[in-house]
Amino acid sequence: MVRRILLAIVLILVIGAAIFVALGWKPAIAPVDRPQASAFKPEVLSRGAQLAALGDCTVCHTAPGGRPFAGGLAVETPFGTIHSTDITPDPETGIGRWSEAAFKRAMREGVSRDGHHLYPAFPYDHFTRTKDEDISAIYAFLMTRQPVSAKAPANDLPFPLNVRFILTGWNLLFLHRDPVADDPSQPEAWNRGKYLVESLGHCGACHTPRNALGAEKRAHAFAGGVADRWTAPALDGASPAPVPWTQESLFTYLKTGFETQHSFAAGPMAPVVSDLRAVSDDDVQAISVYIASLMGPVPPPRQQEGQRAVEMATQAGLGFTRGAPDQSRDEPGAALYASACGWCHYNADSKGSSFASRQKLGLGSVSSMPDPSNLIHVILEGIPPVEGEATPIMPGFAGSFTDRQVADLANYARAHFSTRPAWKNVDDAVKAIRSGKDIDRSASRP
Ligand code: HEC
Ligand code: HEC
Ligand code: HEC
Numbered sequence: 486m487v488r489r490i491l492l493a494i495v496l497i498l499v500i501g502a503a504i505f506v507a508l509g510w511k512p513a514i515a516p517v518d519r520p521q522a523s524a525f526k527p528e529v530l531s532r533g534a535q536l537a538a539l540g541d542c543t544v545c546h547t548a549p550g551g552r553p554f555a556g557g558l559a560v561e562t563p564f565g566t567i568h569s570t571d572i573t574p575d576p577e578t579g580i581g582r583w584s585e586a587a588f589k590r591a592m593r594e595g596v597s598r599d600g601h602h603l604y605p606a607f608p609y610d611h612f613t614r615t616k617d618e619d620i621s622a623i624y625a626f627l628m629t630r631q632p633v634s635a636k637a638p639a640n641d642l643p644f645p646l647n648v649r650f651i652l653t654g655w656n657l658l659f660l661h662r663d664p665v666a667d668d669p670s671q672p673e674a675w676n677r678g679k680y681l682v683e684s685l686g687h688c689g690a691c692h693t694p695r696n697a698l699g700a701e702k703r704a705h706a707f708a709g710g711v712a713d714r715w716t717a718p719a720l721d722g723a724s725p726a727p728v729p730w731t732q733e734s735l736f737t738y739l740k741t742g743f744e745t746q747h748s749f750a751a752g753p754m755a756p757v758v759s760d761l762r763a764v765s766d767d768d769v770q771a772i773s774v775y776i777a778s779l780m781g782p783v784p785p786p787r788q789q790e791g792q793r794a795v796e797m798a799t800q801a802g803l804g805f806t807r808g809a810p811d812q813s814r815d816e817p818g819a820a821l822y823a824s825a826c827g828w829c830h831y832n833a834d835s836k837g838s839s840f841a842s843r844q845k846l847g848l849g850s851v852s853s854m855p856d857p858s859n860l861i862h863v864i865l866e867g868i869p870p871v872e873g874e875a876t877p878i879m880p881g882f883a884g885s886f887t888d889r890q891v892a893d894l895a896n897y898a899r900a901h902f903s904t905r906p907a908w909k910n911v912d913d914a915v916k917a918i919r920s921g922k923d924i925d926r927s928a929s930r931p
Contacts, residue, residue, distance in 0.1 A: 509653025511600040513591065516582035519574050525625035533626025536619050538763035540612065540685040544756040545569045555579075555633040560606045561713065564699060565642035567606040575632040588624045589617070593662065595652070602652040604640075605659075605699065611687035613662050619685065645736040655717075659700035671778075674767075678775030680770055683834045688776075691717035691753060707779050709855070712753040715921045718850050722781045727798075727806060727903070728782040728791035735773035740766070742876075746795060747850040749877070752859060752866055759871065790904070798847035804830060806847030818897025819889055825882060842877070852902035856929040857895045857911055861918045864891055883919070885890050891915045906931035 537543070546569045548557035556571040562564070574581035580588065580598070587598040595609035596602055603609065612620075645651055665680045682688045691712035693701040702708075709719035718725050728734075728746045738744040740757040750758040761769055783791075798804045829842040846852060850862045867881030892911045899908055908914075908931060914924040 499526060505653060508657065509602070509650055511590075511594070511596045513600045513601070514584060514587040514598050516598070517584045519576065519581045520628055522629045525629060529622050529625050530629060532619075533622035533624070535764050535768070536623050536685055537626050538760040539681060539685070540622075540770070541757060541760055542572065544760065545607075546572050552631075552635070553588045554627065555635040556567055556637050557635055559638070562606050563603075564646050564698065565640065567604050567640050567642070570605070570637045571633065572627055573630050573633045573635075574628050575634050578634050578636050579632060580627065581632055585592070585621060585624050588627075589620050592620050592623075595656065595660070602649040602656075604649075604652065605655065608687040608690045610660055610701070611684055611690060613660065614665050614680075614684040616664075616680075616684075627783040652756065655698065655700070657825040659698070661703075672774070674771045674774045675778060677768070678771035678773070681772050682775050686772060688720070688772075692720050710715070710925075711923065714858065714918065714921075715752040715754075715862055716854055716856055716926070717753070718854055720776055721779050724780050725850045725855065726848070727848055727853055729787055730777060730780055732770075732773045735776050736770055739769050743843065745843065745845075746848050748851065749844055749868070751863055755871070759874070794904075795845055798845040804845035804847045807901055807904050809901070816893075816897055816900070818893040818900075821886075821894050822897050825885075826894070826927040829879070841902045846902040849902075852898045853905055855931075856924060856926045857899070857908045857914050858918065858924050858926070858929075860898055861891060861893050861911075861915055861924075863866075864894055865918060888912065888915045888919065891919075 543553045545558055545560060546554045546556050546730060548555070551557055552572045552573070554571070556569040558569045559566045560569060571579040573579040576582050583591075583598050590596050591598070591603065592609060592612040592615060594613070595605065595607065606724065640647065665683045667676045668679075689701055689706055689710075691704050692710050693703075694708055694710050696702055701710075707720040710717045714754070722731060726747055730738075730747065734744045734747055738747055738750065739758060739761050742750040794806050795808050797808070824914075830844065830846055851863060854860075863879070865881055865883040865887070868877060868879040869881075870876055870878050886894070892915045893912050895915070896907065899905070908929050910925070910928045914929050917924045
């Protein structure tokens, strides 16, 4: 009896393994000669350029100081470091010998031309939902770039994660290849926006929380996630913005990186916004329509809270949401704020130099988020200039402040630029971020 049960278990395991291998094994797709540039229509190429910008292909496929699309960027994940690879049409290190079918399979199934599985650090779980003609346009655009020979450094992943075949299991569990369905009851712009957000825009890759296996929790889409140790705020009804976002303010933020009654797009959101400049106004407008709908209708009390924040924050240009500091109270962050931040941020209406801040801190989301990570990042790292663009600059204070001082400032900002209760364990959060680690988000929530 025992032997029969054992035999049955072994049989089930063997059949299971065979099915797993059959599902996961992907053949190589034969190499082709690189198509001539003349094979592609100019309008397809210009659409491909816009779609590649929306997909942030250069953001991940360009190493610091490296050539665009040549790969080599270290993408940090909770599981280890994965390097992006060369997607210029170089025949050896790039995709120069890939047919359009091979490119489509990579985008849809996360499988390289030679048949090896790709890690979902490459957001194929979103790109899989891209329409055929849009993938073709990106293929045309990439095939007509300058080839660059660049071999990506080896990945740093522990066993068994370094065995790519296990991604078969991940794909079976988490890869949903359903196209983005139109909702006929919604306007055209909403449907277009939904498609762009869910597919190439891959906004959920950062703004949706992930499970222990690194897949997005579909049931909590846009409830707020993590990107490169920053918090990507909720874009649903839990949005931390002191003033509720509207379609118009979202459009301005996404198109310019700044909106007067909201935030500045810093950290990992900065390159997203830089890329959206290349995307047509109509498409960014459609994205704004869809995101605004995710946030839902604004209940009257929240509307009034927002109005009050604007009134308070614009009084004498001070930017406070909960009142200016009370001189009689001994607040450790107050003097630091006045000397290190105030000269730019008190005077929030100043214009002119790229150092002049337009940011009324009480209207931005950073001090109102559930955890202090983004505020600490901004204090330590500042806002660096973007090469080749006339962008605002804020100095970083990592070299001038102790951990204690950064924590005092963060607590001070929470107390005056937000109406939410104090964060917990801010000291630990500062230490973590300074040493290049992520913070314990659940320990810092009020
Ligand atoms: C969030 C970062 C990220 C973004 C955005 C991104 N990629 Fe990648 N991509 C990667 C990483 C990392 C790899 C390597 C994965 C691996 O080796 O398993 C990769 C691999 C690829 C590959 C496979 C190349 C090969 O030789 O196997 C292709 C093709 C590709 N990306 C195309 C694109 C395109 C097109 C876009 C824009 C629409 C894009 N990627 C956007 C991170 C990204
Ligand atoms: C690489 C990760 C990443 C991607 C991809 C990304 N975001 Fe973000 N986003 C962030 C981070 C991080 C912030 C916070 C920035 C800050 O604190 O200055 C942010 C901020 C925002 C904000 C401001 C929210 C607030 O309350 O202040 C909006 C709106 C937004 N993102 C929309 C989008 C949309 C739409 C897309 C897709 C087109 C997108 N994001 C893609 C990481 C990302
Ligand atoms: C030299 C001027 C300058 C100083 C000093 C300065 N800032 Fe800034 N800050 C800026 C600029 C410029 C921006 C970008 C937004 C804008 O254009 O106003 C900004 C943006 C911010 C933001 C918004 C970031 C986001 O993601 O939304 C925060 C928070 C902030 N500063 C906090 C501080 C704190 C705290 C200090 C003091 C430790 C400080 N700043 C000192 C110029 C300055």
